[in-house]
Amino acid sequence: MTTPPQTLKVALLGCGNVGSQVARILLEDADRLAARAGARLELTGIAVRNLSAERDVELPAELFTTDAPALLKGADIVIELMGGLEPARGLILEAFSHGASVVTGNKALLAEHGLELYRAADAAGVELGYEAAVAGAIPILRPIRDSLAGDKITRVLGIVNGTTNYILDQMDTTGASFADALAEAQRLGYAEADPTADVEGFDAAAKAAILATLAFHTQFPLEHVHREGITGVTAADIAAAKDAGYVIKLLAICELVESAGGVPGVTVRVHPTLLPRQHPLAAVHGAFNAVFVEAEAAGELMFYGQGAGGTPTASAVLGDAVSAARRIVLGGPARPATPHAEVPALGMDAVTTSYYIGLDVADQPGVLAKVSQIFADHGVSIETMRQTLHQEGSDGQTLASAELRFVTHRASDSALAATVDAVRELDVINSVTSVLRVEGI
Numbered sequence: 169m170t171t172p173p174q175t176l177k178v179a180l181l182g183c184g185n186v187g188s189q190v191a192r193i194l195l196e197d198a199d200r201l202a203a204r205a206g207a208r209l210e211l212t213g214i215a216v217r218n219l220s221a222e223r224d225v226e227l228p229a230e231l232f233t234t235d236a237p238a239l240l241k242g243a244d245i246v247i248e249l250m251g252g253l254e255p256a257r258g259l260i261l262e263a264f265s266h267g268a269s270v271v272t273g274n275k276a277l278l279a280e281h282g283l284e285l286y287r288a289a290d291a292a293g294v295e296l297g298y299e300a301a302v303a304g305a306i307p308i309l310r311p312i313r314d315s316l317a318g319d320k321i322t323r324v325l326g327i328v329n330g331t332t333n334y335i336l337d338q339m340d341t342t343g344a345s346f347a348d349a350l351a352e353a354q355r356l357g358y359a360e361a362d363p364t365a366d367v368e369g370f371d372a373a374a375k376a377a378i379l380a381t382l383a384f385h386t387q388f389p390l391e392h393v394h395r396e397g398i399t400g401v402t403a404a405d406i407a408a409a410k411d412a413g414y415v416i417k418l419l420a421i422c423e424l425v426e427s428a429g430g431v432p433g434v435t436v437r438v439h440p441t442l443l444p445r446q447h448p449l450a451a452v453h454g455a456f457n458a459v460f461v462e463a464e465a466a467g468e469l470m471f472y473g474q475g476a477g478g479t480p481t482a483s484a485v486l487g488d489a490v491s492a493a494r495r496i497v498l499g500g501p502a503r504p505a506t507p508h509a510e511v512p513a514l515g516m517d518a519v520t521t522s523y524y525i526g527l528d529v530a531d532q533p534g535v536l537a538k539v540s541q542i543f544a545d546h547g548v549s550i551e552t553m554r555q556t557l558h559q560e561g562s563d564g565q566t567l568a569s570a571e572l573r574f575v576t577h578r579a580s581d582s583a584l585a586a587t588v589d590a591v592r593e594l595d596v597i598n599s600v601t602s603v604l605r606v607e608g609i
């Protein structure tokens with residue numbers, strides 16, 4: 169005699185880009201999901217704001233409700249795909265209090281209130297799955313949490329925002345300005361009408377905080393993430409980087425470092441970064457995402473794929489839902505999600521990186537010596553230097569200037585800033601054209 173499969177009730181909060189695809193797959197692929205989960209996943213309802221809104225997918229009208237709190241009651245698994253901080257946070261806490269496991273893709277919420285949610289899930293003995301919150305379809309959180317649990321991660325470099333990667337890639341491949349590349353991204357639907365969250369690095373910063381928390385078992389508060397967006401990256405920066413063999417990417421960088429006092433800690437930053445063109449992350453084009461992990465025993469690993477989009481993100485959401493269902497079916501405690509604070513979160517003063525510095529200088533003898541002396545005085549050593557001569561002037565009198573491009577060895581932010589300030593004061597300097605961090609050399 170075969171035991172009839174158990175049925176688990178699934179409540180879906182939100183039916184937008186991702187939620188509509190999750191609902192579709194739950195309904196269309198019910199048998200396949202049941203075989204994998206060991207229980208049928210019965211979609212009991214979908215909470216939305218507007219019952220008459222047109223949906224991407226045709227779904228039974230009787231599933232829809234505007235009463236999210238009522239939908240939670242009796243659910244075994246709650247899938248939160250509404251976005252935003254509230255009411256998502258309150259509804260997730262309520263779901264835990266009813267004993268439901270929760271799956272979410274809400275990076276903004278996790279970056280802001282992650283610790284509270286992880287603790288509440290632990291206290292209730294239920295699962296909180298959030299694979300979809302970082303890099304969409306790419307399985308990255310589970311490998312960091314589970315597959316690398318026996319290793320020591322030293323650094324995570326991520327292209328975790330598809331919009332900015334699309335814009336920078338367009339600028340690199342077509343020579344477009346930032347404004348033109350952004351307009352194209354908006355036309356194609358890669359960027360929102362208000363692109364601030366993407367182009368100013370807020371979205372990447374939230375994902376970086378989540379990655380750091382998992383990779384280093386340390387709750388990393390969002391306000392400690394150093395964040396710079398890409399709005400200041402010019403076509404000239406991109407062209408100069410290209411000429412020197414680099415590509416510019418917006419990277420989320422989570423790194424194990426030693427503070428000045430020798431205490432290990434974690435730094436997390438998001439900023440435009442020059443990468444050598446042969447670095448694996450340099451080959452990530454368009455709106456794709458990738459996360460590059462460096463671990464002591466495993467060495468270098470790269471995870472690549474679609475970082476957004478309704479259907480790709482639904483894949484990650486359903487993976488978490490099946491996993492939560494299997495634990496409910498098989499029994500046993502949920503795995504604790506609370507970070508146990510192995511290392512402290514450190515600020516930018518603990519970070520050292522190489523820098524690319526572009527200078528427009530008067531073409532006269534002794535300039536290079538003057539500039540090099542200032543670098544030496546500030547303890548910033550030069551790795552490479554290139555010089556290009558420009559001919560200018562349309563009035564018959566040709567004025568010559570030169571472009572000097574330096575790549576430094578690793579230096580602190582403060583040493584670099586002091587160096588650039590002092591260089592700027594030299595009478596032979598027309599302008600400082602670029603100051604960008606370099607990784608991967």
Ligand code: NAP
Binds near residue numbers: 218236250
């Ligand atoms: P979306 O298209 O804006 O959909 C949001 C849905 O939530 C809508 O159906 C909306 O209802 C519903 N909703 C919002 N506030 C509500 C409230 N107070 N009560 C009831 N329903 C409410 O969002 P999305 O793009 O699917 O993203 C969902 C989540 O996944 C977000 O946390 C996002 O960061 C995350 N995520 C998205 C992607 C992606 O590619 N889109 C990738 C990774 C992670 P109405 O339709 O009635 O307005």
